[in-house]
Amino acid sequence: ITMQAARCPTDELSLSNCAVVNEKDLQSGQHVTVKTTPNHKFVFTVTTHHTVAPGSIAFSLPQRKWAGLSIGQEVEVANYNFDKSKQCIGAMTIEIDFLQKKSTDSSPYDSDRMAAEFIQQFNNQGFSVTQQFVFSFCDKLFGLMVKDIEAMDASILRGEPASGKKQKIDIGLMVGNSQVIFEKAESSCLTLVGKAKTKEARQSIINPEWNFEKMGIGGLDKEFSDIFRRAFASRVFPPDIVEQMGCKHVKGIMLFGPPGCGKTLMARQIGKMLNAREPKVVNGPEILNKYVGESEANIRKLFADAEEEQKRLGANSGLHIIIFDELDAICKQRGTGASSTGVHDTVVNQLLSKIDGVEQLNNILVIGMTNRPDLIDDALMRPGRFEVKMEISLPDEKGRVQILTIHTNKMRGYNLLAPDVDIKELAADTKNYSGAELEGLVRAAQSTAMNRHIKATSTVEVDMEKAEKLQVTRSDFMGSLDNDIKPAFGTNQEDYSNYIMNGIIKWGDPVTRVLGDGELLVQQTKNSDRTPLVAVLLEGRNPHTQRNWARILSCTIIPIKVTSTCFYSFAKIADNTSEINVFDDAYKSQLSCVVVDDIERLLDYVPIGPRFSNLVLQALLVLLKKTPPKGRKLLIIGTTSRKDVLQEMEMLDAFSTTIHIPNISTGEQLVDALELLGSFTDKERASIAHQLKGKRVWIGIKKLLVLIEMSLQMDPEYRVTKFLSLLRDEGA
Known part of the structure; x- marks a missing residue:
């Protein structure tokens, strides 16, 4: 029959996914094909309503968009019968998003409940691939589109074990044991939980071109391993399992230790390793501003991009990395500056509210660095804030070997490192050297080697003939150890x-x-x-x-x-x-x-x-x-x-x-000391021994050295007499 397209009479009927007709034309629950053009047919399930005029068939807005229908358009309507042995829906994948973008929220929606309600609401209805319709769930309206339909196994329909054969179909009938799988629309901020959703194709958080062997972080293997375990394992793991565990990502890492030990290098390499945006690197003092409220505003600006993206994309938001160098400059203990303006206190408060406040962000990783962890406010160091605290200390001997190897690799590759340079020997001789000092040692040795080939006369020239045979030798390193580079920590x-x-x-x-x-x-x-x-x-x-x-x-x-x-x-x-x-x-x-x-x-x-x-x-x-x-x-x-x-x-x-x-307490001990010092002749020592024989003395070795040196300034014939006189004067 030929019918005329009309607008759906009520909002409730628009949510039914049915074409609405007058009961005089068709029966409720009947399936029909609607032919809009000679080559386009669409299958609908119909329902009846008394407000629809006879000869009219009413469609909702999503149905009209899908079928390309306009109000008043004439269409051909015919009965359609499903072949239940071939056209029952086994599984249907549906793309879902909020119907209106202004009604978006970040609340998680249970896909299992959603699927159960969907089957109950649309049972015994026909669906086609690419079909668009509206679904109401938890007082929210969602726009749906059928992406894929898989026919139910005929063996199951006959009550037999499943054959395992899967067949794609274009049109299917929803039955009570059909499976519905929801797939979040691209760029949607909808958060789905539960098993009735597709496993999202997710981008790895680790940069695919990253090579851990080329990190260039010598001596910090254990520290980096610990940081990775605490801060990134949850982000690398499949999000479904993380959801089920109720696991929250670590949002803050505190790196502390002596200057020059690799804190900044570690933070920089973490930024390169992660498949995230370029990290925002902030030096602590840059945050502070003389105007009231500007310091706090600077903190808010750092988190603005992450906030905006989390509101827009929710759980799909990418990772934002913020690196604070010299964190102690802005996050001192609150209440310690009695005479100050209190700027530091408000900056700490602002930072706390952004990392772990009421509207906390889950798409951030804040890395703080300091060599004065004792100055940092305690509230920042609690779990949920900078909860991963890692000491980047002075490298041990194995670490020094790694660092020196990294800084000499290029020289070795171009045959500029002499064969007599033993990295293990250098590592053993550089106790308490930081990574920066070891790098400085290599630079000092290089400059010493280059200086050998520079002629400094009236002009400065490079002897190119010899420079082509330039090699950094062991003596260059040893000379730099003795004269140029001294460790800040350690033995003087x-x-x-x-x-x-x-x-x-x-x-x-x-x-x-x-x-x-x-x-x-x-x-x-x-x-x-x-x-x-x-x-x-x-x-x-x-x-x-x-x-x-x-x-x-x-x-x-x-x-x-x-x-x-x-x-x-x-x-x-x-x-x-x-x-x-x-x-x-x-x-x-x-x-x-x-x-x-x-x-x-x-x-x-x-x-x-x-x-x-x-x-x-x-x-x-x-x-x-x-x-x-x-x-x-x-x-x-x-x-x-x-x-x-x-x-x-x-x-x-x-x-x-x-x-x-x-102290030296006998004459014999004093004479033995004189012999070891070699300050008097054998004859003079014999004379002193004779004078001190059987006598008790009491003198320290330092004072003895002073008395000897005073005596040696006399003529040889008076030395012994003067020495004994000095001993008596000192009461020794």
Whole structure:
């Protein structure tokens, strides 16, 4: 019959996916074909309504768009019968999106509930591939389009086991056991959960061209592995499983450690590794502004793109990376600046609200870097904010090998590195060097090698003939180690050379015993896992005179020798209160030694009163007992000439053990010391031995050296007399 197209009479009927007719023309539930042109036919299921005029067939707006119908158009309508053995729908894939973009939201919609309601609402209706219609669910209107229809297995219809054969069809009939699969429309911000949805073809978060072997992060393999496990594993894993686990992505990483150890390099490489936008790199001080509210506005601008994209695309939003360098400049502890304008406090508040506030973002990764984690506000370090905290510390020997290999690879490839350069030897000689200092060492060696081929006369010229044979040799590296590049952390060899310029004078068994005990303590610190902290006190005192300050140096010379031969990666001397912070630096190295020299002077002790600094005393007591971080070992050597004072202060208990450093106490020991020093002739030493035979002496080795040098300034015939006179004058 020929009928005339009309507009659907009610909104409720528009949601039924049925063509609406008068009951005089067709029966409700009947299937018909609507022929719009000689070559175009569309199948509809009809329903009846009394407001539709006889001879008219009413369609909703989506139906008219799909079939290309206009109001008043004449169409041919004929009965259509489904072949239920071939045309029952087994599975139908439907593309879904919000009908109106202004009604979008980021709430998750359960696809399983949606499929059950769909089958109930549209049961026994006909559907065609590309068909468009409207579906109401949870008081929201969705626009649907049929993408694919798969016929039900005929074996199942006969009550037999499934044959496994799948057949695509263009038109099918929805039945009670049909399967409906929802697929989110491209660029839609709709969030679907549940099993009745397609597995989205997702883009890998890791850049496909990324090669982990070419990262160029030497010595940080474990740290990078830990960061990847905590921060990126959930983003790489299939989102369906992440949804089912209720897992939230990590949104903040805090990298801290000494300067030059690779924090910025690590953050830069993370940005390159991820298949995301170019990271926004912000230096902390750039955020601050003198105008009220501008600093907070700068923070908001950093997150504006991520906010806009999350509102628009929801869970489909890409990852936005924001890198804060020198984070301590803007995120200091709140309430610490009493006289300030409070700008830092409001900046911290703004940052907290963006990372983990009421309207928190899930498409961001914020990486903060600092070498002063103690200054950062505690609220930023809690889970949900900068919850992955990673120390980027000084590289160990294996790490130094990797770093030096990275920086010499290009030279090696072009045969510019001499065969005598041993990377492992350089790594062993560069204890406590940071990654930046190792790179500087390579540059210094390169400049030394190039300088050999430069003629600097009246003009500066390059000897091209020799330059073509340029090679960086072992001596270039060793020269740079000695003269150019010194580690910021670690042993200051110049300080130690001043202390031990005269070497160790083994004037008797007491010195040998002390050195033996010192070596045992050194080995204990290096090898024992039960005692990561070893604190030893070296004490010695001349009872005859408190004015003999040289006794302190006689105690000091032994620990310096011990530390300079034990290959500690960090060894520093604290001989005044301003240097007590060396303990913080010591904890950054794998194996460290701190010499606390002349403890009573550090405590500002004077016998008149007596007076001392209780503040320094309490700080030292804490530091002497504080166990270093896991995996780190620390040897503390204290020296004093007033053991009795430390006993009264209850400080001796803070040390693991005490070693007494004796003075030279017999004439024989003094003569042995003179022989080792080689300062007097055999005849002169014999004369001194005769004068001192059977006599008791008491002198420290440093004072002895001073007396010897004074005596040697005399004529040879008066040396012995002057030396003995000086001994008597000193009360020795």
